[in-house]
Amino acid sequence: MNEPHLIQFLLNIAGAAALLIWAVRLVRTGVERGFANQLRTWLRHSANNRLLAAGSGLGAAVFLQSSTAVAVLTSNFVAKGALTAATGLVILLGADVGSALVTQLLLVRQSFFIPLLLLLGVSLFLRSSNDTLRQVGRILTGLALIFVSLDMIRAATGPMVANPGTLAVMEYLGRDMLTAFVIGAGFAWLVHSSVAAVLLFVTLAGQGILPPTAAAAMILGANLGGAFIAYVLTLSAPVVSRKMIVANLVLRGGGALIAALLVSVKPELLTYLGAEPARQAINLHLVFNVAVAAVALPFTVSVTRIIARVLTDKSAATLTLDAGSALDPAALERPRRGLDCAARELLDMGQRIEKMLIAVEPLYDTWNSVGAQAIEDQDRTIKKMHLEIKLYLAKLGQKGLNEELSRRSMDLASISTSLDAASDAITRTMLELTQRMHAQGVNFSPKGREEIGDFLDRVSGNVQLALNVMMNQNPAEARELVAAKEKVRRVEQKLQRHHLERLREGLVESIETSNIHQETLRALKQINTSFSMVGYPILAKSGDLLKSRLT
Structure with missing residues (x-):
């Protein structure tokens, strides 16, 4: 691949990834602006039933295209006392499954999807006087652009399949799963969206660029990166609401490390998840999050209690510190x-x-x-x-x-x-x-x-x-x-x-x-x-x- 072609390739990949990140954000913005109050009410009313709480988290993540958004929203309820930390953790576990389910839905390819979604979305956004319908238009347009960006990635990565240098790098990642795991976690954190990261990795695996083991490690790393996003965003929140965020980080991040280690030892396990590399990668993402939720759901109360012993409330030490007036x-x-x-x-x-x-x-x-x-x-x-x-x-x-x-x-x-x-x-x-x-x-x-x-x-x-x-x-x-x-x-x-x-x-x-x-x-x-x-x-x-x- 000569230099001019390399520059063109990098521009195509960067542009497609940027469109993917922005399109996911566009969908989330539409849901937040059009249906935030309904989602808040839905989550708030799910406190009385554990399965309902997990289902609410799953549904909210599907609509918001982000388990992080659900985490931040739920932490506000826990801080107010409307939800317990254990119930909040249940919602987050459901949201992680919902986020994985979103990636499954977004990889469905139908030729008529893109023009139909663009037609409906742009028409509603530009022509409707009702704000809710305008946000529905924003959501449909965002979905269409997600499909467009994935097609752009497939087109841009086509020439990479036959390039020896590219394949050598990717094969190395297939052997060094720790590096692949770190790259996956770092990329998810960088774009602040595990959904966008997973879609990119699965698309590269489907194009034959990423070996199955490298794709698996990067997707598991994206799960750690996705959980870490919510942790950083809630650093200034009260300790009572951070317990569930930390618990989810430990469960999802720790589980991802264990799963990556298991795949590195027994890579043949991926064959049980599908015949094609892309299907193996996307199914691994869903199976992993379902497994974490199934194992952790019965123990959410115990997990949050353990986390509570580790987290200390430093607010009492800071109450006496007067930040002073900004009126200089x-x-x-x-x-x-x-x-x-x-x-x-x-x-x-x-x-x-x-x-x-x-x-x-x-x-x-x-x-x-x-x-x-x-x-x-x-x-x-x-x-x-x-x-x-x-x-x-x-x-x-x-x-x-x-x-x-x-x-x-x-x-x-x-x-x-x-x-x-x-x-x-x-x-x-x-x-x-x-x-x-x-x-x-x-x-x-x-x-x-x-x-x-x-x-x-x-x-x-x-x-x-x-x-x-x-x-x-x-x-x-x-x-x-x-x-x-x-x-x-x-x-x-x-x-x-x-x-x-x-x-x-x-x-x-x-x-x-x-x-x-x-x-x-x-x-x-x-x-x-x-x-x-x-x-x-x-x-x-x-x-x-x-x-x-x-x-």
């Missing part, structure tokens, strides 16, 4: 930098309010004076931060700001006021309501409590989106955030109607908690509205906002 007085002489400091302080403010929202929900079930006091203390901190931000912005204004910076200063002040209102809704409304429930000795009806929990999950998801928008200033996500405001309003109205229907039926629990239920829904809607204000300045700047609504 030295930046007052440089207005643009000063505004950046104010934006950082607002992000910290929003993250504190998110923790308050997480902490207040359990108080509806069981009163905890320590938790209530922590919320009140955080509210006082929020009040102090709000005042300091206003004063800081006022000092910046004294230096004289041009029109652009003046507008940004007003936007930041408005967001600060909105976040302060969200803190008030949690402390002055929701916390007082939980205290009233405790004093009166009343509880929501089972259906009413379920609705409150689901609605709070929806609002929490929008709060997280708002914090992301504050960091990345992405107009597309800002548009999604503002559009979610109307969705929340419709859901709140629907839940209010459901509550009135229960009152008509004469349910005692609903009658006793009627005002508390309705005021909680209104408070959550107010919190959502407050955080949605983050998106308006971005959309006004991008031209996506009319005077009163989205374009």
